[in-house]
Every structure is written in structure tokens, then in C-alpha cells.
Amino acid sequence: MQQPLTEGVYYILLALYEPRHGYGIMQIVEEWSDGRVKLGAGTTYGALKNLQEKKFIETLAGEGRKKEYVITSLGKQIVEAEVTRIKELYNNGRKIIKAEGDL
Amino acid sequence: MRIFKFFFDDSKEEQWINDMASKGWHLKKIRFSFYYFEQGEEGEYEYRLEVLDHFLKGKDVKEYLDFTESAGIELVQKRLNWLYFRRHKSKGPFELYSDASSKLTYFNRMLSIYYLLIFINFLAVCTNGAFALVELTYDLNFFISVMNLLAVLLLIVPTINVIKRKRILKKEMAMFEN
Numbered sequence: 001m002q003q004p005l006t007e008g009v010y011y012i013l014l015a016l017y018e019p020r021h022g023y024g025i026m027q028i029v030e031e032w033s034d035g036r037v038k039l040g041a042g043t044t045y046g047a048l049k050n051l052q053e054k055k056f057i058e059t060l061a062g063e064g065r066k067k068e069y070v071i072t073s074l075g076k077q078i079v080e081a082e083v084t085r086i087k088e089l090y091n092n093g094r095k096i097i098k099a100e101g102d103l
Numbered sequence: 104m105r106i107f108k109f110f111f112d113d114s115k116e117e118q119w120i121n122d123m124a125s126k127g128w129h130l131k132k133i134r135f136s137f138y139y140f141e142q143g144e145e146g147e148y149e150y151r152l153e154v155l156d157h158f159l160k161g162k163d164v165k166e167y168l169d170f171t172e173s174a175g176i177e178l179v180q181k182r183l184n185w186l187y188f189r190r191h192k193s194k195g196p197f198e199l200y201s202d203a204s205s206k207l208t209y210f211n212r213m214l215s216i217y218y219l220l221i222f223i224n225f226l227a228v229c230t231n232g233a234f235a236l237v238e239l240t241y242d243l244n245f246f247i248s249v250m251n252l253l254a255v256l257l258l259i260v261p262t263i264n265v266i267k268r269k270r271i272l273k274k275e276m277a278m279f280e281n
Contacts, residue, residue, distance in 0.1 A: 006280065008202050023173045041174045042153060042199035045167055046208060067166075 002081045008039055009047050013079050016057050016071040022048065025069075051075070104128060104140045112261040113185075113213075114268075117152045120187070124148050130187065133180045148189040149197040154213055155184045184216065203276045210269040217262040224258065227251040 005013070011029040020028065025048075026039045048069060051057040056075035060068040071079070110116035120130050120138075128140040129148050155164060168178060168186075175194045180187040190197040200206045231248035238244075 004280070006202055006204050008205070021173070022170050023175075026174060038195070038198070038201055040198045040201035040205070041171045041176055042209065043201045043205040045170050046205050 002078065002085075004085060005078070005082050007037060008043055009051070010079070010082055011037055012039070012044065012047050012051065013056065013071055013075055016069055016075070019060055019068045019070040021066060021068050104142070106138045106140070107136055108138055109136050111257045112264055113152050113154070114261075114264060117150060120150045120152075124150060124189075130179055130189070133182060133187065146192060148191060150179070150187065150189045151197060151199050153186045153188065153199055153209075154216060155186065156212055157184055157216055157219070203272055203279070206272055207269065207276070210265055210272065213265050214262065214269070217258055217265065221255055221258050221262065224251045224254045228255065 015025045015028050057069050125146045127145040131139045131141045228251045231244040235245035
């Protein structure tokens, strides 16, 4: 079984279904989450380094601030497994709440 | 404005720099223990301090600084491994580490640096202390030994501070993911 991803890593991987540079990731994640998830620069940079080591993402051509990242097929498998896990959490949550008659 | 100040605790230093900024004094540079401030609008900038991994290569440091720059973060000063960043308040609240797991990694990085510094200073206390004991005339060795002991004692303050912050964070992490 795969370990749950942190919210930040999950969103970074989603953002990289399209090639993006570091700051582009931070901006789109903030937008998608309506300003709830504001990734810090240190957090994002550290996550990108770790994800590259794990081969979940790779870099495209470009240097320094123009460096672009994109998700790998292994990374996509990880995201799919995570979506399945979140679905399980969500479905069970809904089932119980419905039984309580609150929804 | 120039202020002479000496810090052994990074969180206190960051707090003081931000307090100055909220009064309209923005840190511009640091030379030795002199902090130079420029007057501006009150609370115009938010400052964050970060220590880099001591094994980080020059290329990786440059890459990180390019990254922070692209995120609208300005590097005010670099002192050895310590970076002094600021960001204009128009760009929103400024945090370098936004979730618990990356904060934990950062606390561990800080601790490994403090432990290394304590170890080096402690070694110096022992070797110089031993010289001073063998040859009672070696006043210089005795003096160095005392100075290093003082450094060890002063380093214990920020170390305990980081250990405390880490403990609080771990408690949170047992319940919440971020």
C-alpha cells in the first residue's frame, strides 16, 4: 500500500500534468484551492527535489528559474492510487453522514 | 540606521527584524554584527530567515536562490549558511515552509547544524583544556577552552528552542496531516 501524500505533494503532482516551472506550480495550486493551499518556496523546492529523486517527476530543458518540471508515468500511477484512497475516505464519510440524516 | 546586535537564537532574530519592519525600519544589509536599516512604510516587508544544508553544493544554492527570486522573494543578506529573505506585503503572507512535514525536515536540518557546532566547540574545549591541565602555564589554551565552553552554552539556547518547536509540531502531526 502506498503512503498517503501530503496535500502539497498531491497538488504539485496534479499541477505537473502540464509542464510548469516552480513558481507556476505555486500559483496554480493557490488558484485551484481558492487560496487555501499557499505553498511556501522552501516547501515547494524541497518537494520538487524529492519527487525528482523518486522519479515521480522529471525536468525539461531550461536552467535556473526557467527550469520546467513534468510528471512521469510513475508519478501518474501515484496520483491515481491517491485519488482512489481519497474516494474511499470520501465515500465512507458520506455514507455515515447520510445515515445520520444530516445530508 | 545602524544597530549593533548579537543573536544566538534565529527565531528571536527573525522576530526582532520583523518588529523593526513593522515600525517602518527595513533591514537592508548586515555587516559583522551591524544591522543596517532603511526607513520605509510600516510593515511593508515580511522577513524570513533560513539556514541552508551545510553540505549543499554551490550550484544547488544558486538554483534555490533562482527559485525563491522567481517567487518574488528578495534575498537581503547571505551570511555563511544563513539567508535573510524578505517579500513585499502586496504579495500576501510570506512563509518558506507551509506544511508540517517540510517544517519537520527544516527543524531537523537546523538541529543537525547546531549539533555539529556544539560538537566542534566541545572538542575544542577538551583539547585546549587538556593542554592547559598538562602544562599549567598555557594560559592561552585555558582561555580558548573557556571561550569554547561559553560558545557551547550559548548554542544550547537555540538548540533547545528548536527541539521544543519540533515537539509541538510532532504533537500536531499525530492528529493533522498539514
